[in-house]
Amino acid sequence: MMTQTIVIDPVTRVEGHAKITIHLDDSGQVKDARFHVTEFRGFERFCEGRPLWEMPGLTSRICGICPVSHLLASAKAGDAILAVGIPPAAEKLRRLMNLAQMLQSHALSFFHLSAPDLLLGMESDPAKRNIFALIAAEPELVRSGIRLRQFGQEIIEQLGGKKIHPSWAVPGGVRSALSGAGRDSILARIPEAQATVLHALDRFKRLLSHVKGEAQVFGNFTSLFLGLVGANGNWEHYGGHIRIADGAGNIIADHLDPSQYREFIGEAVEPWSYLKFPYYRPLGYPDGMYRVGPLARLNICTRMGTPLAGSELREFREQGNGAVNSSFYYHYARLIEMLASVEGIERLLDDPDLRSRSESEEEPLLRAHAGINQLSGVGVSEAPRGTLFHEYHVDENGLVKSVNLIIATGQNNLAMNRTIAQIARHYVRSPRITEGMLNRVEAGIRAFDPCLSCSTHAGGMMSLHVILLDSAGRVLDERRRG
Amino acid sequence: MNVLVIGYGNELRGDDAVGRHIADAVSEWGLPGVRCLSARQLLPEFTGIIASAELVIFVDARFSPDGEPVLLEPVELATSVHALGHTGDPASLLSLTQAIHGHHPPAWLISVRAHDAGMGNPLSPKTSMAAEEALARIAGLIGMTRKAGVSGL
Amino acid sequence: MAAKTLTIDGRLVSAQSEQTVLDAAREAGISIPTLCHLEGVSEVGACRMCLVEITGCPKLEPACVTRVVEGMDVRTGSDRLHEYRRMIVELLFAERNHVCAVCVANNHCELQDLAADLGIDHVRYDYLFPLLPVDISHERFGIDHNRCVLCTRCVRVCDEIEGAHTWDVAGRGGNARVITDLNQPWGTAQSCTSCGKCVQACPTGAIFRQGSTVGEMERDRSQLEFIVTARKKKQWIV
Numbered sequence: 001m002m003t004q005t006i007v008i009d010p011v012t013r014v015e016g017h018a019k020i021t022i023h024l025d026d027s028g029q030v031k032d033a034r035f036h037v038t039e040f041r042g043f044e045r046f047c048e049g050r051p052l053w054e055m056p057g058l059t060s061r062i063c064g065i066c067p068v069s070h071l072l073a074s075a076k077a078g079d080a081i082l083a084v085g086i087p088p089a090a091e092k093l094r095r096l097m098n099l100a101q102m103l104q105s106h107a108l109s110f111f112h113l114s115a116p117d118l119l120l121g122m123e124s125d126p127a128k129r130n131i132f133a134l135i136a137a138e139p140e141l142v143r144s145g146i147r148l149r150q151f152g153q154e155i156i157e158q159l160g161g162k163k164i165h166p167s168w169a170v171p172g173g174v175r176s177a178l179s180g181a182g183r184d185s186i187l188a189r190i191p192e193a194q195a196t197v198l199h200a201l202d203r204f205k206r207l208l209s210h211v212k213g214e215a216q217v218f219g220n221f222t223s224l225f226l227g228l229v230g231a232n233g234n235w236e237h238y239g240g241h242i243r244i245a246d247g248a249g250n251i252i253a254d255h256l257d258p259s260q261y262r263e264f265i266g267e268a269v270e271p272w273s274y275l276k277f278p279y280y281r282p283l284g285y286p287d288g289m290y291r292v293g294p295l296a297r298l299n300i301c302t303r304m305g306t307p308l309a310g311s312e313l314r315e316f317r318e319q320g321n322g323a324v325n326s327s328f329y330y331h332y333a334r335l336i337e338m339l340a341s342v343e344g345i346e347r348l349l350d351d352p353d354l355r356s357r358s359e360s361e362e363e364p365l366l367r368a369h370a371g372i373n374q375l376s377g378v379g380v381s382e383a384p385r386g387t388l389f390h391e392y393h394v395d396e397n398g399l400v401k402s403v404n405l406i407i408a409t410g411q412n413n414l415a416m417n418r419t420i421a422q423i424a425r426h427y428v429r430s431p432r433i434t435e436g437m438l439n440r441v442e443a444g445i446r447a448f449d450p451c452l453s454c455s456t457h458a459g460g461m462m463s464l465h466v467i468l469l470d471s472a473g474r475v476l477d478e479r480r481r482g
Numbered sequence: 483m484n485v486l487v488i489g490y491g492n493e494l495r496g497d498d499a500v501g502r503h504i505a506d507a508v509s510e511w512g513l514p515g516v517r518c519l520s521a522r523q524l525l526p527e528f529t530g531i532i533a534s535a536e537l538v539i540f541v542d543a544r545f546s547p548d549g550e551p552v553l554l555e556p557v558e559l560a561t562s563v564h565a566l567g568h569t570g571d572p573a574s575l576l577s578l579t580q581a582i583h584g585h586h587p588p589a590w591l592i593s594v595r596a597h598d599a600g601m602g603n604p605l606s607p608k609t610s611m612a613a614e615e616a617l618a619r620i621a622g623l624i625g626m627t628r629k630a631g632v633s634g635l
Numbered sequence: 636m637a638a639k640t641l642t643i644d645g646r647l648v649s650a651q652s653e654q655t656v657l658d659a660a661r662e663a664g665i666s667i668p669t670l671c672h673l674e675g676v677s678e679v680g681a682c683r684m685c686l687v688e689i690t691g692c693p694k695l696e697p698a699c700v701t702r703v704v705e706g707m708d709v710r711t712g713s714d715r716l717h718e719y720r721r722m723i724v725e726l727l728f729a730e731r732n733h734v735c736a737v738c739v740a741n742n743h744c745e746l747q748d749l750a751a752d753l754g755i756d757h758v759r760y761d762y763l764f765p766l767l768p769v770d771i772s773h774e775r776f777g778i779d780h781n782r783c784v785l786c787t788r789c790v791r792v793c794d795e796i797e798g799a800h801t802w803d804v805a806g807r808g809g810n811a812r813v814i815t816d817l818n819q820p821w822g823t824a825q826s827c828t829s830c831g832k833c834v835q836a837c838p839t840g841a842i843f844r845q846g847s848t849v850g851e852m853e854r855d856r857s858q859l860e861f862i863v864t865a866r867k868k869k870q871w872i873v
Binding site for chain 3: 049050051053054056057058061167170171172175369371397398399
């Protein structure tokens with residue numbers, strides 16, 4: 001076996017790319033596909049030696065795409081180390097921010113990144129299958145999508161302020177409440193946000209019968225699904241416990257304590273990627289492959305917990321048998337989660353616990369104060385892309401000794417490789433990479449909406465680099481895009 | 483006259499944030515009609531303020547093994563977009579502005595060569611020097627636009 | 636006490652004979668940047684931010700420890716002084732690891748303010764990146780040596796106002812550090828009364844209240860002045 005030297009380029013935002021290799025067997029059939037992450041960021045080491053209280057501010061700066069997700073998981077890990085229950089207003093405000101984050105992230109994923117594929121057709125010329133062409137064809141749809149994203153951003157800013165939001169959530173609670181004016185301004189925009197999501201859902205559902213072919217091969221396989229559910233099994237994004245369901249929709253593990261994740265999640269490593277490969281321990285590696293994110297959350301939950309999203313969930317489940325297995329339906333799941341987020345935001349704003357401060361009223365209790373009561377803590381929340389774990393170990397004074405992060409894209413790593421292999425198997429007809437295949441591989445990856453900016457320097461900007469290899473590892477073809 | 487300066491990058495990543503340092507420095511000049519935005523990355527919602535500007539100057543870090551410390555180039559409309567990312571580049575953001583608002587202002591990209599993106603590091607001395615040059619270029623661009631604005635009245 | 640008349644930046648200023656140039660200038664509404672100076676405690680002239688030019692004097696003098704003299708001609712803001720001040724602040728940034736973006740004192744920091752006032756947007760010197768510890772062994776407070784500028788305000792408030800003298804400076808040159816008691820973890824320093832005066836005095840994010848998160852560390856220096864005024868003048872002015 002020959003030794004390979006991997007040269008790690010100073011990969012940056014500007015140069016970040018998703019390198020994919022497709023491996024053929026002796027008969028020229030697709031055997032395997034790999035999504036490579038050839039760079040490691042070393043963020044964990046940067047945190048070592050810092051006081052615990054700085055961690056939310058530090059970790060939320062890992063990623064410009066989902067700072068709120070890291071902020072909340074980090075604050076929750078801090079809560080665990082302080083061993084406190086946080087004030088109810090603080091928990092609800094954190095929930096509000098997480099829903100806003102979910103909404104704005106999904107809105108971008110759907111309206112900007114996926115809608116051109118879906119609404120303009122996968123066969124259309126890639127030069128004409130983008131957001132610009134979509135604006136020309138459906139200007140109002142795109143404008144409303146941008147407004148929806150702004151709505152989510154505005155909530156985040158109302159809560160955290162433009163300047164401090166990277167450290168708004170802190171171990172023990174949050175730093176400030178929602179102002180009365182802020183609440184009113186959010187409430188006023190709910191009807192439009194809801195109409196935008198309902199319209200997009202309607203458009204998507206009318207497309208469903210036309211995209212059955214894609215759905216059949218876009219990562220359509222059984223796997224486990226993992227995520228948080230609420231105490232009653234409802235869709236959850238912030239608290240609750242971990243539930244795992246299989247590809248037939250059977251709950252195979254429930255009421256798992258997220259802080260004990262090491263008992264049920266293993267992390268495998270492969271020489272060709274710096275991103276780890278989490279798997280469900282009882283089934284081993286790689287059989288313990290599981291998916292996280294919108295599709296998983298909809299597959300594991302008993303109910304959505306809100307009326308409109310609830311009836312959409314029932315309709316969604318008709319796409320599967322027990323569980324919806326095609327990764328293509330991540331898009332569909334994202335739309336339903338947007339609806340649940342809008343409904344959830346509206347409900348939270350009416351919650352008396354959240355009673356906003358006004359000039360005359362005193363602020364609600366927002367922060368529990370405590371010292372170091374545990375030497376380690378795990379914080380788990382649902383990021384737009386899936387379950388996010390932060391585990392910290394501290395010394396008796398609260399200086400961080402070690403950090404472990406498990407990110408959504410890592411957990412979807414195995415399923416993404418499997419999806420690419422399945423798509424390639426269906427579309428690779430010759431030892432060449434065709435335009436049609438490249439389109440599908442790109443769209444297949446996009447279903448997962450991967451983000452690597454927390455584990456690499458590539459700040460979310462990814463271009464595509466696909467390499468086709470024969471059984472001896474010789475390069476047959478190579479294509480770049482983006 | 484209405485100029486928008488957008489500097490972007492990650493402030494925890496050394497030279498990656500040089501664009502933000504520059505946008506902050508321009509902001510301190512306090513020039514009337516000049517608006518500065520310091521952001522982690524380019525986002526589609528910037529299209530609104532871009533559309534209302536008469537000139538946009540993007541300032542970014544450039545990681546390349548060689549090249550000029552400071553490059554100034556016009557931003558052309560993009561013909562394609564990055565397929566997988568949640569962030570934009572100046573060209574596609576400008577195109578998005580054009581597509582949504584039906585017009586776009588002239589735009590320049592100033593890219594400053596970056597040398598060190600280590601966690602928590604400050605700007606490297608070389609990039610700091612280049613930042614000074616970039617500021618001079620920006621002053622020139624703003625000055626030219628102002629003159630053009632006056633003569634156009 | 637005889638009054639002295641001197642010129643500061645071309646203006647005639649009168650001052651008490653025991654006053655420093657810094658006091659005289661401030662009373663006349665002329666601002667001179669400072670860092671180690673703190674109202675209520677003794678002057679050490681350590682940071683050199685307040686250097687001024689005095690006609691007939693070959694070297695620059697720190698305004699905080701220079702007494703007024705009859706007929707003195709002082710300039711507080713020449714290009715040369717500006718360049719030296721800039722250099723001092725840049726060297727302070729280069730000497731330790733100030734990561735403002737995630738610092739507890741972000742936007743409430745005197746070092747940051749000085750840099751902004753002097754128009755510093757980059758540092759011309761190589762950063763030293765020393766490996767420095769954070770000590771949060773004290774129950775209520777913490778010190779991050781990465782952000783310490785060795786102004787010794789903590790040492791002086793602790794000694795002169797609280798009378799505990801928990802803080803001191805150990806080591807020389809680049810190895811100098813503020814220490815508690817016999818260079819032991821703050822939490823084990825028995826002389827510390829946990830009064831928090833050092834927390835109020837610190838100009839940067841070096842000394843902070845435990846549990847502070849980014850940008851959350853604001854100080855109230857008027858508390859220190861209140862105590863000093865009460866003690867010296869027997870006036871309890873809030």
